[in-house]
Amino acid sequence: MSRFACFFVAVAMLSGFIPAAQAQDTLTVFAAASMKNALDDVDAAFTAKTGVRIVASYAASSVLARQLERGAPADVFISADTDWMDVATAGKTIDEATRVNLLGNTxxxxxxxxxxxxxxxxxxxxxxxxxxxxxxxxxxxxxxxxxxxxxxxxxxxxxxxxxxxxxxxxxxxxxxxxxxxxxxxxxxxxxxxxxxxxxxxxxxxxxFPADSHLAIVYPVAATATAKAKAADYLAFLRSQAAKTIFEKYGFKFLVTPSA
The missing domain is CATH 3.40.190.10 (Periplasmic binding protein-like II)
Incomplete structure (x- = not known):
């Protein structure tokens, strides 16, 4: 970034156009469209607890995985199937070590x-x-x-x-x-x-009978370029608080919840 650009950003922050903590206190989440209502509630609970704002982008998992391939900025990816998370893994757009099968559905x-x-x-x-x-x-x-x-x-x-x-x-x-x-x-x-x-x-x-198709699994992972705070978000997704919200909407919680 040029000195002029840095100066402009600093002035914008001081003038109130860009909140000073926005860059540090915002996470971008790419999530399957089917998660919207439940994840909006989970995100609100996470923000209330941590002060970190979540900007969620909802679409088909295929669209989101392709956007990550093209370099779209995001901190977390939640897919509605393992196939598209596998694509992201193969393309090294997610941090495979953070990948967890979080939810199930019918x-x-x-x-x-x-x-x-x-x-x-x-x-x-x-x-x-x-x-x-x-x-x-x-x-x-x-x-x-x-x-x-x-x-x-x-x-x-x-x-x-x-x-x-x-x-x-x-x-x-x-x-x-x-x-x-x-x-x-x-x-x-x-x-x-x-x-x-x-x-x-x-x-x-x-x-539909569960044995008529592959198990419906929603894996989640931090992206390869995720901010450090993404780890806190992933931990919250595995929490009892998140479990309660997801189950209210009918999702199956596939992990043992943390405190």
Missing amino acids: IVLIAPKNSKIGTVAIGPGFDLAKLAGDGRIATGDVKAVPVGKYARAALEKLGAWNAAAPKFAFADNVRAALLLVSRGEAALGIVYSTDAKIDPGVRIVGT
Whole structure:
């Protein structure tokens, strides 16, 4: 940074345009879109305890991993599957020593709240295409977005994918898929149970068997360029306080909580 630039930043801080402690007391977190409501609450609790402000960027795990590859500045990455954390590990954009499998989830079939579709028994022979009728089925992009990948794997195992595939509307992330169903633009959707629970515009009509897809795991890690305070944040994510919040939203806590 040039002397002029340093002088400008110093003046800006003194003038109140940039808080003096902002650089030291802010962490940037890249997190899977499905975590937003729960993680916002966790972040607020962390800030209340430490004074460190969290700037969270929510998107599909695939998008966030690619942003890290391109050098986007972040301190922590939380993915909705292990595949994209593996990509970040291979690309050395995260500190592998800090990686922890933090949370678990389930995928469910949802319909608009006023839908006439009743409870669905999801198992071998499940006919999703017939259930959708003339309507669309929303989920994440099955080639990249974790929820879409889980959905396709489950439907393939249950023998329902080939018939249902033409009826799918693929969204950029799970919250976009949720919105399509909530607005009635899709007759059905496959999302995480935690997403379905936060949107009053949808209702869960069925739950996919856990053995129909790989376990849904949310790994977390500090990035390779993380600030030192990221260690405190990662520790808080493993705390009893964070566990209580995550479980309130329906996530499974996969680690033994610290005090």
